Amino acid sequence: MADGVTGPGRSRPQTVERAFAGGWTTFAAIMLLIGGILAVLEGIAAILNDDLVVVTRSYTFSWSTTGWGWIHLILGVVLVLAGTALFSGAVWARVVGVIVAGLGMIANFVWLPHYPFWATVLIVIDAFVIWALCAGTTKELT
Template sequence: MANTGSAPAAPRGTDGSHHPARTGWTAFAAVLMIFGGAMAIFQGIAAIAKDDVFVATRNYVFQFNLTGWGWIHLILGIVIVLAGCALFTGAFWARAVGVVLAGLGALANFAWLPHYPLWSIVLIAIDIFIIWALCAGPDRAKA
């Protein structure tokens, strides 16, 4: 029987249950988390190695040690990548953890602004898209 004009049904598994991991927004958030986490890992490695890419702005409100920030970004990036992978399972806890970690990532990149402003703004935007995609999730199709 053909579907006439109604919205497509939410993806269902073989047992009839909904699988949020199979919705577009959750997959979008998972991919962005893996990408954003990988970029944070690279950012952290570069900061730990005292790369010349980063500059310290004088008289900025947030003045932190570059190596310390490198470790923060490295650890946060690894956790964000793992949470992004967990989103593909469709677990609700992974969505909640994803929102929290994306928020922490946005805050970390906000404090990172004096070291690498353009990249920080890009990663803040990615974190905001992640939060939006996880909060818009599978229930959006029902509206």
């Protein structure tokens, strides 16, 4: 029985090698952590110092700067948690990462008139995260 066959029609159980996270998943996790930390800092800045953020008049999504700060602070914490979960390599963490990165893109698009540089940087980071999570190989997913 050197070939591992244990009887007629039976073969040795296959082992699935599973790394804690593949290359693109690790990249996405790190980018989510960076984007989440930046969103937390953006939220804290908007909450503590309303004068730091430019408020545009006659903007469709005109909310209070403090309200936006809380949205970014909470979203940033969720982004950091999703990035941390991605290091496990679990498929559910990839799905959550795509959803949370998409929500981050939407929030930062609406935030563009208030802080264009930070919002643009975070939109790009979230786009890279979504791409990296969706471009993962099937080996990473098994």
